[in-house]
Amino acid sequence: xxxxFELIRQHFxxxxxxxxxxxxxxxxxxxxxxxxxxxxxxxxxxxxxxFLPDTDPRDLGWKTLAVNVSDIAAMGATPRWSLLxxxxxxxxxxxxxxxxxxxxxxxxxxxxxxxxxDTTRGPRTLCVTIFGEVPAGHAITRGGxxxxxxxxxxxxxxxxxxxxxxxxxxLRLTDAxxxxxxxxxxxxxxxxxxxxxxxxxxSAMLDVSDGIAGDLGHxxxxxGVGAEIQVAALPLDALIAFGADDAAARAACLSGGxxxxxxxxxxxxxxxxxERIATTQDLAIxxxxxxxxxxxxxxxxADGNVGTAGGYDxxx
Numbered sequence: 001x002x003x004x005f006e007l008i009r010q011h012f013x014x015x016x017x018x019x020x021x022x023x024x025x026x027x028x029x030x031x032x033x034x035x036x037x038x039x040x041x042x043x044x045x046x047x048x049x050x051f052l053p054d055t056d057p058r059d060l061g062w063k064t065l066a067v068n069v070s071d072i073a074a075m076g077a078t079p080r081w082s083l084l085x086x087x088x089x090x091x092x093x094x095x096x097x098x099x100x101x102x103x104x105x106x107x108x109x110x111x112x113x114x115x116x117x118d119t120t121r122g123p124r125t126l127c128v129t130i131f132g133e134v135p136a137g138h139a140i141t142r143g144g145x146x147x148x149x150x151x152x153x154x155x156x157x158x159x160x161x162x163x164x165x166x167x168x169x170x171l172r173l174t175d176a177x178x179x180x181x182x183x184x185x186x187x188x189x190x191x192x193x194x195x196x197x198x199x200x201x202x203s204a205m206l207d208v209s210d211g212i213a214g215d216l217g218h219x220x221x222x223x224g225v226g227a228e229i230q231v232a233a234l235p236l237d238a239l240i241a242f243g244a245d246d247a248a249a250r251a252a253c254l255s256g257g258x259x260x261x262x263x264x265x266x267x268x269x270x271x272x273x274x275e276r277i278a279t280t281q282d283l284a285i286x287x288x289x290x291x292x293x294x295x296x297x298x299x300x301x302a303d304g305n306v307g308t309a310g311g312y313d314x315x316x
Contacts, residue, residue, distance in 0.1 A: 018080050019113045028115035030081055036133040041071035047124040052167065057095045059186040060126070061102025066188050067209070068130040069110050070260040073195035074207040075141070077134035079110050084117035085127040110192060138199050140264070145204040145223035149265040151216065151289035152274060154191050156238040157208050157263075158249060159184035161256020165248075177242025188260040194285075195262060197277045205264035211255040212288075215263055217297055223265075229254075229289035231301045254299065265291055 021029035032038055045064055047053055065082060072079040084103070088095070107114055112130070163181030165171035173181060191207075198205065204219045212229070220227055231250060239249035266274060271287070278285040298306050 017111065017113055019115050025116075028081070028083075030113075030115065030131075033133055035136055037136045037139060039072055039075050039077040039132040039134050039139060040129065041068055042127065042129040043068050043071065045126040053124075055186065057098035058102035058105075061099040061104075062106045062187050063102075064099075064126045065103050065106040065110075065112070065128055065130075066190050067260060068128045069106070069112070069192060070188065070190040070207040070209070072130055072132035073190045073192040074205050074262060075132070075134060075139045076195045076199040076202070076205070077132040077139060078196065079112050079130055079132045079192065081113050081115050081131040082107070083129040084114060085125075085129075086117065086119045087122035087125040088119075089121065089124065110190065135199075140195070140199060140202050140205040142204050142206050142219045142222040144202075145219050145225050145227075145265040145291050146267075147225060147291055147293045149203050149267055149291040150271065150287050151227055151229065151263070151265055151291065152202075152285055152287050153208065153212060153235070153261055153263045154194055154283055154285050155259070155261040156235050156253075156284065157212055157259040157261050158236070158239045158244075158252030158254075158256050159242070160188065160258035160260075161211075161252035162239060162242060162244055162248070164256075164258070165252075171244065171248060173243035174241075177244075181242055185258060188258070190260055191262045191283070194277065194281055194283055197281065198262070198264060198266075198274075201270050201273050201277070202264040202266050205262055208257065208259045208261045208263050210257040212263060213254045213297060213299070214257070219263070219265065220291075220295075220297060223291075225291050226294040226296050226298070227289055227291050228298045228300055231299060233286065233288045235284060235286045235288075 019028060019030045045051055051060055069079050159181045162171060162173060163185035166173045166178050166181060204223055206215055206218060208215050216227060234253050236249040236253055239252060274285055300306050
């Protein structure tokens with residue numbers, strides 16, 4: 001049975017591209033680029049809460065890093081360095097090999113160095129701390145939305161929630177829909193390029209991890225504003241084509257979470273710039289609502305009925 005240090009040496013030690021001193025010492029050393037601010041985030045994935053026990057470890061390795069990359073993307077920043085803390089019930093070299101392969105596939109895709117971390121025995125828990133860089137003063141925060149701004153979202157939020165529902169037998173998707181939605185759940189694609197392009201365009205931004213309604217609420221709270229979302233404007237067509245009915249598609253889009261798309265606000269004058277970004281990056285970016293000064297979030301259906309919606313809550 002491999003020891004803790006043998007597992008680290010064999011599976012998690014790679015040469016860094018942006019790092020002065022990486023895995024193998026008490027701490028890592030790296031030098032930030034001149035003129036840049038450091039951006040730091042951390043996310044935890046717990047078996048049974050964030051992923052199913054039989055999830056392929058290679059997919060899980062990708063996702064563990066990708067959800068953190070998405071946080072960096074949401075600030076308009078570029079990911080650079082990461083730390084991994086890993087707890088597992090017992091040393092399982094085959095599982096660790098698959099997990100590390102997926103983790104480093106994501107690291108290579110987004111040019112990230114793994115610079116250290118820790119392993120221990122316990123319930124399977126995965127925690128990444130990630131560092132990125134953004135030009136000083138140009139990070140996009142949650143606190144910049146203003147009345148009159150428009151609300152936009154990238155991609156087709158709701159795919160991951162439909163994928164989970166399909167795996168759990170709560171919903172039956174088409175074969176093609178199941179393949180795409182399960183892939184969205186297990187191998188999310190952080191919108192790093194879009195996040196960088198939206199610097200100086202978006203007024204506020206975050207990534208969709210807990211559903212559009214729940215995450216937009218964070219922007220409203222930090223910005224001290226309200227918002228109205230039009231159900232008819234939501235990008236539901238793809239979800240319905242995957243096999244979801246209207247109600248399931250709407251619930252997945254508004255409250256499903258785990259999509260890691262970008263949800264942002266921008267002044268109406270930036271509409272043409274956003275449409276150019278969408279075209280240049282071949283990425284759907286949909287205008288779904290508007291910021292106002294009435295507190296709270298209102299969801300308006302095609303008949304003009306006003307309702308509410310919430311996001312995913314890890315403690316509910």
